[in-house]
Amino acid sequence: MASERVTLTVSDPEGDREVELSSPNRVVWPDASTGSETDGGITKAELAEYFQVVAAPFLNANGDRPVSLERFRAGIGSDGFFSKNPPKGTPDYVDAVTVTYNSGRQHPQIVLNRPSAIVWAVQMNTIVFHPWASLASDTDKPIELRIDLDPQPGTDFADAVAAAHGLREVLREAELEPFIKTSGNRGLHVFCPIEPTHEFLDVRHAVIAAGRELERRMPQQVTMNWWKEERGERIFIDFNQANRDRTMAGAYSPRALPVATVSTPVEWDELDGLDPQRFTVRSIPKRLADVGDPWARMQENPGRIDTLLSWWERDVGDGxxxxxxxxxxxKMPGEPPRVQPSRAKKD
Incomplete structure (x- = not known):
């Protein structure tokens, strides 16, 4: 039996475009009921509708850059996989750019530049979108400094909020203006727009410098320890998310979690007492209509990472x-042994 299909009319900057959607009634989030008329769960068609509504802020944050698609063929209960390269049959309204990976290998990667391309990604069963920090015009130089505040066992979202406020002070002292969003799970993502003057390794060093400064000020609350056994009940400052081809869920991207939470930009004065679980595929369209997009102007005044790099050099001088x-x-230059401390002691 042929799969059920519908044709959606999607408004692109170039004009309306028809995009086919197969299995529109397939349930993506079976447990995302809100008691509404759609309380059978969120379907593939509803996800496609969501992205048409949020296309403008989504593309503002995630468009014109390499993106990895996290796809689930049968909804969030199925096995997911990452799709980076344009698959066979990708339509011509889905763009691509050749990127260099950490191994030195080069390959085309998907770029989303119009609403129809996002809906096509939904047709390909994408739930989570993972954009690079650099633009398609120069994939080697990030336009964002990104820091992932990751709660460890024994900590929660409120602990991440406290760490975020401290990090904001550090970044402002470094002459950067931070923006923030929920991760869609338990943590927070802090982004600073930066001029594309440095490659990924430099930006990683800037992130490490900021993280070390925060750790000095909040040693009981945050940690830079890469190895889980050394983190304790603290918020982990995940500096490795600043690396080339390391990504996190993009702004307004859903997460493959039971209640269809969305990684959501927020204002700093919203953080205290915030419940990130209330930002979902069903609630975000109304939020955007009511309060707008807190990240709408994020790229208007990018900063520089010079101060953070001077902190990095200072710390290197201090050992x-x-x-x-x-x-x-x-294996990277100057990197310490890549083995967890407890195993190193046994050896």
């Missing part, structure tokens, strides 16, 4: 050097 890279990376 604080490179930190571990993710396991899939090649």
């Amino acid at each position: 604080l050097g490179e930190l571990p890279f993710p396991p899939e990376f090649p």
Whole structure:
């Protein structure tokens, strides 16, 4: 039996475009009921509708840059996989750019520049969108400094909020203006718009410098320890998210979690007492209509990472050097042994 299909008319800057959507009634989030007329769960068609509504702020934050698609063929209960390269049959309204990965290998990667391309990604069963920090015009130089505040066991979202406020002070002292969003899960993502003058390794060093400064000020609340066994009940400052081809869920991207939470930009004065679980695929359209997009003007006044890099050099002079890279990376210059401390002691 042929799969059920519908044709959606999507408004692009170039004009209306028809995009086919197969299995529109497939339930993506079975447990996302709100007691409304759609209380059978959120379907693929409803997800496509969501992205048409939020297309402008979504593209403002995630468009014109390489993006990895996290796809789930049968909804959030199925196994997910990442799709970076344009698959066979990708339509011509979905753009691509050649990027260089950490191994030195080069390959085209998907770029989303119009609403129809986002709906196509939904047709490909994408739930989570993971954009790079650099634009398609120069994929080697980030336009954002990104820091992931990741609650560890024994901590919660309120602890991440306290860390975020402290981090904001540090970044402002470094002459950067931070913006913030929920991760869609338990943590927070802090972004600073920056001029694209440095490559990823430099930006990583700037993030490490900021994280170390925050750790000095809040040693009981945050940690830069890469190894989980050393983090304790603290918020982990995930400096490795600043690396090339390391991404986090984009602004207004849903998460593959039971209540269909969305990674949501917020104002700083919203943070205290915030419940990130209330930002969902069903609630975000009304939020945008009521309060607008807190990130609408984020890229208007990018800063520079010079001050943070001077902090990095200061710390290197004081004996604080490179930190571990993710396991899939090649061995990097100056990197300490890539082995967890307890195993190193046994050896």
